Amino acid sequence: MQEQRDFRHKHFAHCESGVMSLMVSHHGLPLSEAMVFGLSSALMFAYIPFLKLGGMPLIAYRSRPKGIIRGLQKSLGIKMKMHTFSNPSKGMETLDALLQQGHVVGAQSSVFWLPYFPPEMRFHFNAHNLIIFGKEGNDYLISDPVFENSQRCAANDLKKARFVKGVMAPKGLIYYSLAVPNHIDYQRILPVVIKKNAKAMLKTPVPITGIRGIHALARSVTGLSGKDPRQARLFLGHIVRMQEEIGTGGAGFRFIYASFLQEAGRLLGDNHELERASHEMTAVGDQWREFALLAVTTIRKKKNEKMNFSALAEKLLHVADAEADVYQRLLDIHFT
Amino acid sequence: MEQDRVPQDNISTYADNKKVMYATDRSGNYSIIASSGWEIEEEATLQAVREMKRLAREAYALAAKGERSPLFFHMYDRRMDLQVLAEATGLFKWRIKRHFRPAVFRKLPEKILLRYSDALGIPRQTLCNLPQQNKNL
Numbered sequence: 001m002q003e004q005r006d007f008r009h010k011h012f013a014h015c016e017s018g019v020m021s022l023m024v025s026h027h028g029l030p031l032s033e034a035m036v037f038g039l040s041s042a043l044m045f046a047y048i049p050f051l052k053l054g055g056m057p058l059i060a061y062r063s064r065p066k067g068i069i070r071g072l073q074k075s076l077g078i079k080m081k082m083h084t085f086s087n088p089s090k091g092m093e094t095l096d097a098l099l100q101q102g103h104v105v106g107a108q109s110s111v112f113w114l115p116y117f118p119p120e121m122r123f124h125f126n127a128h129n130l131i132i133f134g135k136e137g138n139d140y141l142i143s144d145p146v147f148e149n150s151q152r153c154a155a156n157d158l159k160k161a162r163f164v165k166g167v168m169a170p171k172g173l174i175y176y177s178l179a180v181p182n183h184i185d186y187q188r189i190l191p192v193v194i195k196k197n198a199k200a201m202l203k204t205p206v207p208i209t210g211i212r213g214i215h216a217l218a219r220s221v222t223g224l225s226g227k228d229p230r231q232a233r234l235f236l237g238h239i240v241r242m243q244e245e246i247g248t249g250g251a252g253f254r255f256i257y258a259s260f261l262q263e264a265g266r267l268l269g270d271n272h273e274l275e276r277a278s279h280e281m282t283a284v285g286d287q288w289r290e291f292a293l294l295a296v297t298t299i300r301k302k303k304n305e306k307m308n309f310s311a312l313a314e315k316l317l318h319v320a321d322a323e324a325d326v327y328q329r330l331l332d333i334h335f336t
Numbered sequence: 337m338e339q340d341r342v343p344q345d346n347i348s349t350y351a352d353n354k355k356v357m358y359a360t361d362r363s364g365n366y367s368i369i370a371s372s373g374w375e376i377e378e379e380a381t382l383q384a385v386r387e388m389k390r391l392a393r394e395a396y397a398l399a400a401k402g403e404r405s406p407l408f409f410h411m412y413d414r415r416m417d418l419q420v421l422a423e424a425t426g427l428f429k430w431r432i433k434r435h436f437r438p439a440v441f442r443k444l445p446e447k448i449l450l451r452y453s454d455a456l457g458i459p460r461q462t463l464c465n466l467p468q469q470n471k472n473l
């Protein structure tokens with residue numbers, strides 16, 4: 001079998017936004033990863049104590065899986081086809097047929113079962129996105145956005161990765177675009193998606209998402225002082241991992257969004273307020289990284305040294321306040 | 337973050353891979369830059385890996401003593417826990433817990449063993465035994 005013509009792998013910060021940036025660019029609409037991220041209003045925070053990943057609560061710094069694909073469809077009017085399968089063999093056959101027809105195909109998969117991931121990075125995380133752009137013999141040609149170069153994956157391994165069961169199970173999800181517009185009305189769309197995202201972060205109906213979610217996490221961190229120190233260390237390490245490693249991380253997403261705000265500001269005729277919000281969002285990302293540093297310094301503390309959880313919680317509240325200020329500023333902008 | 341502050345710590349957990357970071361240049365313009373990792377992230381990753389190895393090591397000791405079935409070890413060795421294994425096999429947790437008992441595990445029908453070997457991604461033969469030495473632990 002062949003490989004899709006003119007397809008070029010690119011290295012991105014995040015899997016889902018990378019896949020969508022590459023996919024629409026491949027279809028003739030060049031769109032940066034940051035623009036994809038912003039247009040799908042994908043910046044989020046969620047702390048979900050009852051949804052466990054490896055025994056630890058889910059902490060997300062972006063909208064839920066598939067949120068970017070769906071958000072972009074909605075804001076740009078891209079037509080996408082999405083398939084899930086109950087029968088794995090059928091799912092592989094459909095993939096082959098789509099490749100034959102010349103599509104580049106997005107797929108959801110589990111990180112643990114993809115052999116090209118370094119062993120230390122292989123965790124049971126099921127919502128990883130990648131592009132399949134060809135097949136050679138028994139190997140699929142994979143454009144995994146978080147890798148510098150394109151990869152190969154044997155059919156059986158890919159099948160396993162696509163059809164693993166569990167939290168956020170991919171169910172063999174594949175997707176491809178049917179129609180991509182060749183022009184975007186930025187003047188109309190950008191204000192809408194920016195306000196939508198700011199609203200989602202500030203005015204959340206549930207106390208575990210948005211700014212209120214950061215507050216909830218801060219409360220849990222304060223509560224660690226009454227917990228077993230080993231468990232407390234694991235929890236702190238888990239926050240940092242969810243923030244810095246799994247996918248792109250909390251700070252990383254803030255920087256992507258800051259980059260989007262800068263790009264948006266320029267597209268809207270040098271909008272100074274957006275440029276300023278971009279700077280502030282950068283500062284928020286830096287604060288998230290300071291928090292990660294503080295958390296790991298706390299983990300390092302020796303057994304007889306006291307871990308200062310309230311200092312960590314306070315740092316989180318600072319981040320929350322700084323983030324809330326940026327969203328308020330974005331809501332206050334009068335776009336002309 | 338500014339470009340010259342993007343960490344380049346060559347961390348072990350990346351295994352020579354790089355990650356993209358968004359960072360600003362001197363005039364404040366964003367662009368992407370490849371990072372070889374941040375030691376803070378490495379520490380958090382290694383902590384999680386160590387914890388998984390600790391669980392596998394303890395499970396190995398229990399299985400070697402005959403207090404738990406090999407399944408108990410293989411679950412942790414594949415970086416799973418009861419929750420993940422239950423979801424991956426579609427079996428109830430209480431059933432899996434029973435299968436951690438060596439006497440129950442020995443009598444499991446082929447069908448159930450295949451479900452485990454499929455979910456764990458190891459051959460049936462490997463599933464029913466403990467490895468000789470545990471090189472990874």
